[in-house]
Amino acid sequence: MTIEPSRKRRLLIYTDLDGTLLDHDSYDTSATASLRQQLKQLGVPVVWNTSKTAAELESLRLSLEHTDPYIVENGAALYFPDESTQQPKMTFGPGHDHIMTCLEGVRRQFRFKGFHDMSVAEVAAATGLDEGDAALAKQRQFSEPLTWQDSPGKMSDFLAAMADCGLHVLRGGRFVHILGEFNKATPMAWLNDYYATQWDATVDTVALGDSQNDIAMLQAADRAYLIRSPAHVTPQINGQANIRIAKGYGPEGWAEAMAAEVDALMTPQTPPDDAIKTSLPG
Structure with a gap:
């Protein structure tokens, strides 16, 4: 009841x-x-x-x-x-293709590694997921999580570069997330x-x-x-x-x-x- x-x-x-x-x-x-x-x-x-x-x-x-x-x-x-x-x-923002185009445009300026760049095994190791779930985690439609491998001082320049693309950077528990102007x-x-x-x-x-x-x-x-x-x-x-x-x-x-x-x-x-x-x- x-x-x-x-x-x-x-x-x-x-x-x-x-x-x-x-x-x-x-x-x-x-x-x-x-x-x-x-x-x-x-x-x-x-x-x-x-x-x-x-x-x-x-x-x-x-x-x-x-x-x-x-x-x-x-x-x-x-x-x-x-x-x-x-x-x-x-939906409340741009698709994954737009995000990846923006990230590719700044790849020579900053050091980072996104889920798109990682193998299923690497995503599993980074997240603690098993490989089946890690494969699902790679199926991004609207955002791209990445590990920041550059100096903390360069983050402000990265934020500005993403803003020029109409994107923003959101810091989570494990990763930095690149996504549209939403939260x-x-x-x-x-x-x-x-x-x-x-x-x-x-x-x-x-x-x-x-x-x-x-x-x-x-x-x-x-x-x-x-x-x-x-x-x-x-x-x-x-x-x-x-x-x-x-x-x-x-x-x-x-x-x-x-x-x-x-x-x-x-x-x-x-x-x-x-x-x-x-x-x-x-």
Whole structure:
């Protein structure tokens, strides 16, 4: 039986995957299983908002029984669950061919290596994926992850060169991502309006992420949770009262945050659990 949540608000969740819903090293997500099931029973969509490709998500969505919309390649495209991964509902930037043309134009000026340049085995080694998943990760449609092999001082010149091409550089947990003038927050406005119309209600948004490339998504949400990572320092986001830091790492932090949200949803007069820290670093 489906549990009927309070009608005073309709909750919509946006979540990063690697290092947030999925463990940074093992990609395990078992710690989130019961909360994901509760959210499904409550009719709360959990929108994946990831740097992964649509091809990478096909088997993962089946294994985790994910049936909500999903956003790929750092905000590049929005997919609905009943549509082909080759036909996104909406796209928000240029295609991969344009990005590669721009990168080829500056290859003699800077040292870097992108997924396009790597073998499947090299992508697997860089990401921790098995070779089957690494092959899917190479199927970029709207962005190009790369490892920066030049000096930090040359990054500003690289940023300017990409800007001249109408592109920008986004730093994630493992890679530098080259993409169009969009970010993980870009599709959120469209999808928020979609659900507000479908539900005839005000949409209350929550976002969860762990990396620099999640900041725009976190800032765009009504409430957001920074998830701690064992692999990198928690990003600095100053002056944002809507952003909390979960105590747990990866999926454990995700489950902690979502437990507070589910409790608040079931008893709307109660704010999310005080156990979630509300202070930010820096």
